[in-house]
Amino acid sequence: MTKVLSVFGNMLELDESPLRTAGGGQPADNGILKTKKGYFDIKEVVKKDGKVYHVVDGASLEAGDEVEVALDEDRRKKLTRMHTGEHILFQSLKRQCPDIELDKINLDEKESSLFVVADDLSWEKIFTAESLANDTIKAGIAVTEQKISKDDAKALSDLRIKADRIKDDSVRVIDIDGFDKSACSGTHCDNTSEVGIVYISRFNSLGKNRYEVRFVVDDKEMFNHARLARETMSFLNSEPGRFVSQISKMKDDLDEMKKRLRELSKDSIRVLSEEKVGDILLLYGTFEFVDKKQLIDRAALAVKENEKSIAALVNLTEKQLILAVSEDSGLDASAILDILMPKIGGKGGGKKNFAMCGFTEGNAIIHDLKEILIKFK
Numbered sequence: 001m002t003k004v005l006s007v008f009g010n011m012l013e014l015d016e017s018p019l020r021t022a023g024g025g026q027p028a029d030n031g032i033l034k035t036k037k038g039y040f041d042i043k044e045v046v047k048k049d050g051k052v053y054h055v056v057d058g059a060s061l062e063a064g065d066e067v068e069v070a071l072d073e074d075r076r077k078k079l080t081r082m083h084t085g086e087h088i089l090f091q092s093l094k095r096q097c098p099d100i101e102l103d104k105i106n107l108d109e110k111e112s113s114l115f116v117v118a119d120d121l122s123w124e125k126i127f128t129a130e131s132l133a134n135d136t137i138k139a140g141i142a143v144t145e146q147k148i149s150k151d152d153a154k155a156l157s158d159l160r161i162k163a164d165r166i167k168d169d170s171v172r173v174i175d176i177d178g179f180d181k182s183a184c185s186g187t188h189c190d191n192t193s194e195v196g197i198v199y200i201s202r203f204n205s206l207g208k209n210r211y212e213v214r215f216v217v218d219d220k221e222m223f224n225h226a227r228l229a230r231e232t233m234s235f236l237n238s239e240p241g242r243f244v245s246q247i248s249k250m251k252d253d254l255d256e257m258k259k260r261l262r263e264l265s266k267d268s269i270r271v272l273s274e275e276k277v278g279d280i281l282l283l284y285g286t287f288e289f290v291d292k293k294q295l296i297d298r299a300a301l302a303v304k305e306n307e308k309s310i311a312a313l314v315n316l317t318e319k320q321l322i323l324a325v326s327e328d329s330g331l332d333a334s335a336i337l338d339i340l341m342p343k344i345g346g347k348g349g350g351k352k353n354f355a356m357c358g359f360t361e362g363n364a365i366i367h368d369l370k371e372i373l374i375k376f377k
């Protein structure tokens with residue numbers, strides 16, 4: 001049992017609590033607040049003006065009320081394993097890329113991220129680091145913590161510390177014996193073996209020298225990935241040694257085919273269908289795998305070569321409609337498009353002589369356009 005000391009909106013200051021605030025990249029604990037009026041979820045624990053508050057919705061308590069706090073121990077344990085795994089993983093990465101810098105940590109009970117700055121991080125280095133991290137976990141190395149003064153901390157050359165971010169005079173050092181020393185305020189396992197496994201679930205490049213390394217500390221994700229890889233290999237009739245080169249070749253082949261198809265399609269846009277609607281000549285066609293620019297040029301040429309004409313070219317691949325009208329037609333391409341777009345799920349616009357839009361419903365575009373042209377007359 002403990003007591004409510006003060007209430008600040010939906011935030012309660014309690015006399016005692018096993019729950020921790022966020023720290024060292026680790027999010028705050030969750031828990032349950034047991035009161036005489038019922039149980040409530042504690043979703044967040046925050047520090048404000050030097051006091052610790054538990055964020056609880058709908059409890060309507062007052063100072064002096066007696067309550068009980070139960071920590072979500074399962075979540076805390078997962079975060080503790082994740083956090084210890086993070087120390088081991090970062091040190092393992094540092095041994096592959098000595099210049100690597102930790103920009104931000106995003107710890108979560110399921111999947112976490114390290115945001116790092118490094119000269120040249122590659123899958124090869126990631127795999128080597130992952131392997132070292134798991135050897136370190138298996139070696140069962142003791143993890144200890146001790147408080148030392150900030151000056152002593154600065155004198156330790158092998159300590160990972162962002163001294164400017166630490167406000168206290170003392171520093172809490174987490175020591176993975178002989179492997180890594182880091183200043184940190186989170187929770188950690190007593191032995192590396194408790195982490196179980198570190199598995200890199202994703203590796204993203206975020207622009208120049210910036211990377212996100214995502215990881216998990218249970219093997220479920222690893223088996224999911226292995227399952228995908230095996231299914232895909234079997235589908236492609238491939239095997240581990242050839243898998244990556246085979247996919248890479250397929251991608252190159254596809255790019256080459258698209259390029260050839262585009263060249264072949266150039267010829268297909270020469271001939272347009274023609275139909276008189278009143279005294280207006282409608283020139284139209286439906287195309288696939290044609291460059292947008294080629295279609296725009298073709299529409300412009302069609303209305304230049306033909307008096308009192310409108311050209312309507314449909315790009316089925318990109319789901320785009322291009323409209324051009326000749327100057328002597330008296331038509332307004334933009335106004336026609338405005339009437340047509342609601343019928344074809346279109347979005348776009350243009351000028352009097354030229355307009356274009358994307359569409360979602362492409363089956364009856366030319367039919368709908370003809371009806372509009374008839375009414376226009």
Ligand SMILES: [Zn+2]
Binds near residue numbers: 087188
């Ligand atoms: Zn830590």
